[in-house]
Amino acid sequence: MSIGTGFLGSQLGLTGGLAASPLSSILSVASWRGVNFYMPNSREAAGRRVMQMYFPGRDDFSMQDFGQFDGPIQVRGILVGDDYVLRADRMRKALLARGPATLVHPWWGALRCYLLQAGQIEFSDNEIRLARFEATFVRKPPASVSSGLFSNITDTLTNVLECGDALVDQGVLAMRGLLSPAVIPLALASAVSSTVTVAGNVWSAATASAPEPVQSATQTSLAALQTGIVAPAGNTDTTYADGVTDLLVNVPAAIAGAVSTGTTSAIAPATQVADGSQTTVDPAQATTLLLDGAAQIGAQAQALSVKSLAPADVLVIGLVARAGTVAQAMAAQSAMTYASQSDAIASRDTMTAALDALASDLTNVILAGAEVPTAAMSGAIRDARAAVVADISSRLGRLPRVVAVPVPRQMSAWLIAYAVAGVWDDLVSRNGLTHPALAGPGSVDVLETSS
Incomplete structure (x- = not known):
């Protein structure tokens, strides 16, 4: 042809x-x-790197295998x-x-x-x-990983981070595909401006009540997001598309960057000082904040698309914003530690639900007829979900279970903690006891230390 x-x-x-x-x-x-x-x-080309070796006086030959050949x-x-x-x-x-x-x-x-x-x-x-x-x-050759006793633990964590990075990468490509015309149409420019404003409102409200470290970390990127971006007269490269992606992802990235993985003090939480102000952010706090923001951006982008002159474009921009936010939540979640199997499973289910919601947004983009590649994004979401499940599953066997201890009458939690080998702090926080001396009657959840 x-x-x-x-x-x-x-x-x-x-x-x-x-x-x-x-x-x-x-x-x-x-x-x-x-x-x-x-x-x-x-x-x-793909195969093996082999060398054929001959020797004097012999009709046969030997082969030396030097490994895989991942050709051009x-x-x-x-x-x-x-x-x-x-x-x-x-x-x-x-x-x-x-x-x-x-x-x-x-x-x-x-x-x-x-x-x-x-x-x-x-x-x-x-x-x-x-x-x-x-x-x-x-x-590009795959990065070498360690071997030995802890290699599987390291691999699952690395895989989560790599899948999160791939999710961001697909968002960048989707935005570049959307904003590739040499001259940006007015409807497309309006869709960008409106969706950026929506994201700015979401993060402005979310960070207003967030711990001080989050407010400090997001101050610059949030100000840029609220200012927005103007479509260029001539769109000759990816500067405009990358600028839009940066605005949408920089605030979530700053939240994830504010996470502290330090250990807590035995006397008082290390995240607090004498006046009660918080100086660092717990990974669980950051993950919850990011996933709540991702859900709000997805819902508001969907509502905005109904009123927009370019509904498919709004859905794509909202998808990129949500994908970048969920990817940062995956990074924050990877720093979390869990007290029990049920805590880890609940965290896993929350993240997989967020990825499933992201996949639903992608389906809406496809149904709207958006002119951007979607197959790779779908694969990135699928891989991210599998990586999260694998990482949490690798930790479950090392965590204790939670069991229900019957308490026939109201008593001090000290007695219960003493009876089950002293899980005082976890017992109070897990059951939401307003006063440690008043636990029960009923069932009280405690860690099964023998497991």
């Missing part, structure tokens, strides 16, 4: 893509450093649209950039890759509004 200039010129309905063209059903969308393109085909990925891409020269220039800059980046592959998903060889960009006067390029990538 030949692609001629007349066919593309007559069928192209949207600047910068083939959304309205019959070709959109047969070409696969890909991305390198946020520059979207179509990938008709891809080629990859050869990509052919096409850039289509009225702004094809601009997109080719953006791709050229992306190919010139240093270090690893995310290659969104239509078949392999999101891959962390290095550019192995210089890319080749091709124009032709027989193909107006179309540029071709070829590039060769190689997958």
Whole structure:
């Protein structure tokens, strides 16, 4: 099938893509450093690094295996649209950039890759509004992990953090895909402004009653979020898209960054000083604050989309904001310690429910017909959910169970704690006792120390 200039010129309905063209059903969308393109085909080498060795006087040979060969990925891409020269220039800059980046592959998903060889960009006067390029990538080697007794514990925690990072990465790509037009339409600019305002209102209310460290940590990023961002007259790169993403994610990132993982004092909580003010933030506090904020942003973005002239765009922006917030909540949760199995399971269920709600937001984006890649985001949410479950499950076997101790009459919690090997602090907080001397009658939940 030949692609001629007349066919593309007559069928192209949207600047910068083939959304309205019959070709959109047969070409696969890909991305390198946020520059979207179509990938008709891809080629990859994979195998073993073996050396064939011969010896004098012998007809046979020996083979030496030096490990896996995760070979180069050869990509052919096409850039289509009225702004094809601009997109080719953006791709050229992306190919010139240093270090690893995310290659969104239509078949392999999101891959962390290095550019192995210089890319080749091709124009032709027989193909107006179309540029071709070829590039060769190689997958970034996975980070080495420790082995031994504690390797599984470390692996599950690292996996949670990596999945959270991948979730943020997919949000960045989704925002870049949404805000890729050379000229931002008024409806899209209005959708960005309205959703940013919604996020600003949510975090302003949430941090107003938060501990002082959260207020201090979020002061600068919250002020920037409330100020908002103005769409540029010429959208020639990803600066605008990345600026919007930064506004939406920086406040949650500051909250997660304010978390303290220090141990508490045996006399008084280390997070408090003499006047009762809080100086650090407990991971559980930060996780709850972040997940509450994520839920509110999702609900308000959904309500805003009903009134917006660009409902699908509002849903995408809300999805990016919620994904970034949930990712930061995952980071905060990874620093939590649990007193019992039931506490860990409750924390797990809360986080998986937040990820399930994020997946529902993604479904709404798809149903609204948003013109952004969604398959990789769906995979990132799925992987994040599995990572959270695996991390909590690895801790359960080392935690005590909670058992119900019958208390026939009202008595001091000291007596109960003494009877079950002294779990005083946990007994008072777990049962919400207003006065430690008045526990029961009824059942009182205590840790089963023998487990």
